[in-house]
Amino acid sequence: MIPFVDLKSQYAGIKPEIDAAILGVLESCQFTLGSEVAHFEAEFAAHSGAAFGIGVNTGTSALHLALLAAGVGPGDEVVTVPFTFVATVAAIRYTGAKPVFVDVDPETLTMDPRRLEAALTPRTKAILPVHLYGQAADMDPLVEMARAHGLSVIEDAAQAHGAEYKGRRIGSLGDMGCFSFYPGKNLGACGEGGMVVTDDPTHARTLRMLRDWGAERKYHHVMQGYNYRLEGIQGAVLRVKLRHLERWTEQRRAAAARYDRELDGSGVVTPTARAYNRHVYHVYAIRTPNRDACAAALATRGIQTGIHYPVPVHLQPAHADLGHAPGDFPHSERAATEVLSLPMFPELAAEQAAAVVDALRDFAGGSDVRTH
Numbered sequence: 001m002i003p004f005v006d007l008k009s010q011y012a013g014i015k016p017e018i019d020a021a022i023l024g025v026l027e028s029c030q031f032t033l034g035s036e037v038a039h040f041e042a043e044f045a046a047h048s049g050a051a052f053g054i055g056v057n058t059g060t061s062a063l064h065l066a067l068l069a070a071g072v073g074p075g076d077e078v079v080t081v082p083f084t085f086v087a088t089v090a091a092i093r094y095t096g097a098k099p100v101f102v103d104v105d106p107e108t109l110t111m112d113p114r115r116l117e118a119a120l121t122p123r124t125k126a127i128l129p130v131h132l133y134g135q136a137a138d139m140d141p142l143v144e145m146a147r148a149h150g151l152s153v154i155e156d157a158a159q160a161h162g163a164e165y166k167g168r169r170i171g172s173l174g175d176m177g178c179f180s181f182y183p184g185k186n187l188g189a190c191g192e193g194g195m196v197v198t199d200d201p202t203h204a205r206t207l208r209m210l211r212d213w214g215a216e217r218k219y220h221h222v223m224q225g226y227n228y229r230l231e232g233i234q235g236a237v238l239r240v241k242l243r244h245l246e247r248w249t250e251q252r253r254a255a256a257a258r259y260d261r262e263l264d265g266s267g268v269v270t271p272t273a274r275a276y277n278r279h280v281y282h283v284y285a286i287r288t289p290n291r292d293a294c295a296a297a298l299a300t301r302g303i304q305t306g307i308h309y310p311v312p313v314h315l316q317p318a319h320a321d322l323g324h325a326p327g328d329f330p331h332s333e334r335a336a337t338e339v340l341s342l343p344m345f346p347e348l349a350a351e352q353a354a355a356v357v358d359a360l361r362d363f364a365g366g367s368d369v370r371t372h
């Protein structure tokens with residue numbers, strides 16, 4: 001069996017370090033926030049090229065608090081993409097603001113800057129591009145347009161730890177960058193976790209208060225806050241894993257380059273990575289019009305795949321009240337029917353990748369001649 005992700009082999013590679021980190025927290029009893037979290041915040045902010053890091057309990061909470069820190073609330077609009085994980089949109093709705101969608105670029109599947117201006121209204125307060133699959137959205141024109149209209153820019157960087165855009169780390173390209181440390185992400189906790197990074201000391205101070213009951217100091221609550229604190233054990237585990245992240249990212253990029261090379265001419269479409277981006281391949285998604293049959297063919301050979309994502313957010317029943325219909329965002333809708341995520345993790349062995357390629361080549365070849 002070739003798994004889609006392999007967290008067990010990651011743990012096996014660093015077990016003594018992880019075990020020691022967790023034991024250290026058990027002994028210190030700093031179970032929520034504390035010194036391991038504070039160190040991790042500083043180290044991860046530096047890794048993202050930002051001045052401050054504010055650890056929170058999930059990536060969704062990071063998005064929610066970043067929007068609140070940007071002053072987003074009821075009556076406001078936030079522009080994002082429909083081709084994303086539902087959390088991006090849920091976070092906007094938690095604030096009471098309305099999500100407004102812009103379709104994705106059909107090649108990179110990230111926010112199409114050419115479509116942004118038409119989505120802006122006098123109520124627009126922020127834009128929330130998503131660095132989908134580990135590739136940065138085309139940030140320069142997005143940030144330029146946002147600045148011209150006085151809008152905040154919040155990056156959904158949940159899939160893109162260590163990714164770069166024109167030589168700059170993502171997360172610090174806008175006003176705030178939001179990361180997830182869900183176990184399957186490129187940097188994953190032994191549980192849940194998230195972080196907002198920013199260069200703005202005022203935002204940093206607000207975010208620190210918001211995640212811990214709006215308290216300026218203990219029992220002095222200056223704003224309505226939340227219990228969104230990051231746990232000590234997760235901070236300690238993430239510090240250990242951060243030290244391995246660059247190596248893991250290079251392994252992902254090497255696996256992606258191998259897929260690109262070996263799938264060339266196979267009949268499936270390989271992902272588009274812009275030359276000015278450092279894509280970190282959280283997901284390696286091919287495209288094929290026979291996606292479901294392709295996934296089934298791979299499954300019969302013991303190869304697990306994923307679909308990110310089968311239904312764009314504007315067509316999810318949970319968001320039906322926004323009033324969208326099929327046809328509103330055709331590039332997102334088409335991608336939702338065609339994308340198929342192949343096994344992708346740092347430890348993916350050459351033989352495993354070769355087996356995936358063979359299965360895809362057999363499928364693509366077979367589907368041409370299956371006419372008799």
Ligand SMILES: *Cc1c(COP(=O)(O)O)cnc(C)c1O
Pocket residue numbers: 058059060061084085087088130156158159179180181182192193194
């Ligand atoms: C994972 C993810 C989130 C949410 O992160 P959680 O830590 O699971 O709350 C948000 N946006 C995107 C694009 C994601 O992939």
